[in-house]
Amino acid sequence: MLPAASRYASALGIFRILTGIWWFVHGYLKLTSPDWGGPSGTCANIMQHMASGTSGPYHDFMTNVAIPHASTIAMLVALGETLTGVSLILGLLTVVGGIVGTFLVLNYWTAGGGYGDLGSYSGLETGMMICTAIHAALPTGLVYGLDGLVARRAKKPAS
Numbered sequence: 154m155l156p157a158a159s160r161y162a163s164a165l166g167i168f169r170i171l172t173g174i175w176w177f178v179h180g181y182l183k184l185t186s187p188d189w190g191g192p193s194g195t196c197a198n199i200m201q202h203m204a205s206g207t208s209g210p211y212h213d214f215m216t217n218v219a220i221p222h223a224s225t226i227a228m229l230v231a232l233g234e235t236l237t238g239v240s241l242i243l244g245l246l247t248v249v250g251g252i253v254g255t256f257l258v259l260n261y262w263t264a265g266g267g268y269g270d271l272g273s274y275s276g277l278e279t280g281m282m283i284c285t286a287i288h289a290a291l292p293t294g295l296v297y298g299l300d301g302l303v304a305r306r307a308k309k310p311a312s
Contacts, residue, residue, distance in 0.1 A: 165287075166296035169241050172284045176254055177238025183231035196227035203264040211263055219264075233257050241288060244298015251289025258282040 183189045189196055200223060204215035219226050233253055240250025262278040287293065294300030 162296040165291060165293045166244070166298065168284075169244060169247060169288055169293040170297065172254075172281075172288065173238045173241025173243075173250075175238070175281070176234050176285075177242060180231050180234030180236070180238055183227070184235055189231060190224050190227035192224055194223070194227060196230065197223035200226070200264070206265060207263070215264060230257070237285070241285075244294035244296075244300050247288050247292070247294030247298060247300055251285055251287070254285035255282055255289055258285060 183196075186195070188194050191197070197220065200215060200220050204212060204220060207215055234257065237250045237254040237257065240246050241254070258278050258281050262282070265278075292300065295304060
């Protein structure tokens with residue numbers, strides 16, 4: 154039998170905030186870096202390197218869509234990471250933040266060709282995917298989060 158939700162809800166709330174801080178820091182650093190988003194910037198260089206390790210449809214996507222639009226992809230990555238962090242820190246739309254973060258990590262992992270290598274399952278991407286997917290699967294925003302405030306207000310009967 155599982156313990157009562159109140160026993161682990163606080164821990165999940167703190168875990169959500171820490172995961173959000175990780176996402177926010179990574180996204181904010183990309184948003185404020187002048188080297189991140191240019192056509193020959195850091196993101197474009199990372200995508201070039203990643204494309205060399207992929208094959209099939211994802212390789213075609215990287216070479217025909219992502220790399221030619223590197224500046225747009227760089228901005229989307231930076232915004233996605235930052236907004237995932239804000240969502241998880243505030244506990245607002247945590248399921249959406251969890252889904253977006255998990256999607257981002259799966260793309261990083263796939264772009265790096267990691268899906269075919271068992272050694273890549275022990276990397277940072279796998280750890281962050283698990284940490285972020287927990288917030289997509291569980292209502293972690295109900296404790297120490299705005300999701301909980303909204304849920305409590307919705308349950309109050311009108312006077």
